[in-house]
Amino acid sequence: MTAAAAHPAGPHGGAAAARQPFVWLALGMAAVALGGFARSYYLKRLFATPALPLVLHAHALLMSGWLSVFIVQSWLIAARRVAWHRRLGVAAAVLAALVVLSGAALTVLAFEREARAHAVGKFHYLLLINLVNLLLFAGLIGAGLALRARAEVHKRLMLLAAVTILAPAAARVALLAGHAPLLQFLAFYGCILGCVLVDSLWHRRLHPVHGVIAELEGGDDYQCATSSGDGAPAQARGDSMPAASGASGQYPRSMSTTASIGSPAA
Numbered sequence: 403m404t405a406a407a408a409h410p411a412g413p414h415g416g417a418a419a420a421r422q423p424f425v426w427l428a429l430g431m432a433a434v435a436l437g438g439f440a441r442s443y444y445l446k447r448l449f450a451t452p453a454l455p456l457v458l459h460a461h462a463l464l465m466s467g468w469l470s471v472f473i474v475q476s477w478l479i480a481a482r483r484v485a486w487h488r489r490l491g492v493a494a495a496v497l498a499a500l501v502v503l504s505g506a507a508l509t510v511l512a513f514e515r516e517a518r519a520h521a522v523g524k525f526h527y528l529l530l531i532n533l534v535n536l537l538l539f540a541g542l543i544g545a546g547l548a549l550r551a552r553a554e555v556h557k558r559l560m561l562l563a564a565v566t567i568l569a570p571a572a573a574r575v576a577l578l579a580g581h582a583p584l585l586q587f588l589a590f591y592g593c594i595l596g597c598v599l600v601d602s603l604w605h606r607r608l609h610p611v612h613g614v615i616a617e618l619e620g621g622d623d624y625q626c627a628t629s630s631g632d633g634a635p636a637q638a639r640g641d642s643m644p645a646a647s648g649a650s651g652q653y654p655r656s657m658s659t660t661a662s663i664g665s666p667a668a
Contacts, residue, residue, distance in 0.1 A: 422480035423604045424557060427597055428473040431564055434593060435469060438571025461504040465567065468497040472564050479557070491550075498543045501567070505536050539566045558611040561597055568593050 441449045443462050454462070471494045478487040509532040546559035569590045576589035598612045 422476075423600050424476045424561060425473075425480050427561065427600055428476040428564070430596075431568055431593075432469055432473060434568055434575065435466075435571045438574035442574075457508065461501075461508055464497060464500050464504055468494065468501050468567075469564065471497060472560070475560075491547075495543070495547060498539070498563075502536050502540045506533065509533065509536075535566055535569055539563055542566065554609065555611055558601070558609055561601070562594075562611070565594050565597055 436444055439462075442451055443454070446454075471490060475487055475490055475494060478484075478490065509529060513529045542559050542563035546556050546563065549559065550556045572589040572593050573586035576585040579585055598608070601612065602608045
């Protein structure tokens with residue numbers, strides 16, 4: 403879901419789309435998501451990770467569906483298939499709403515499960531981060547839809563919305579190098595910075611949307627994380643996106659808008 407301004411369809415739309423940076427950025431996001439969730443979801447059979455509850459499968463499918471539609475929307479507008487882009491935009495908006503609802507519900511349920519068990523687990527510290535990222539995602543999608551007539555603003559708001567839900571995947575990729583919280587935040591910030599740099603270098607200027615929203619995305623997550631204090635458990639502070647667990651009675655980590663959804667069963 404990138405731009406909704408009218409461009410006449412051209413005979414070489416596919417070739418033109420292949421030269422547009424937003425198409426490649428969308429594909430890059432898919433690669434990050436695949437890398438982050440290969441073990442616990444996409445390629446879980448190869449890694450023999452535990453089975454996921456049905457509710458987590460539903461959330462993961464919603465997340466995967468939204469990202470897939472985002473890629474198609476990016477290609478459609480780059481190929482100047484604006485009419486199809488607008489039609490599919492309705493489905494993308496519905497998927498985005500379902501992502502927010504399912505992500506919020508699973509986060510709250512995981513927090514409640516810890517509370518009922520009288521355990522101070524990672525979701526005591528991730529609750530605020532999750533909800534803030536969900537709010538950012540919803541706000542960016544809403545703003546993008548409201549400003550869809552302004553193509554240059556619309557497509558960048560949607561791009562940054564897609565980056566927002568890359569946080570868990572980027573953090574999981576960072577865990578391959580170590581469990582330090584800083585690595586996870588740097589991985590997420592690197593995704594934001596990469597999108598901003600590619601867009602700015604391609605168009606030879608920094609668009610105002612990037613300057614304002616990118617700072618908001620990164621700053622809010624960091625402030626929420628540091629507000630947990632030094633007393634946070636090591637798992638909550640250093641393993642906010644752990645790999646799928648094989649521990650008995652523990653759900654495997656799933657796709658979430660900001661953090662994994664697995665937590666000990668009540």
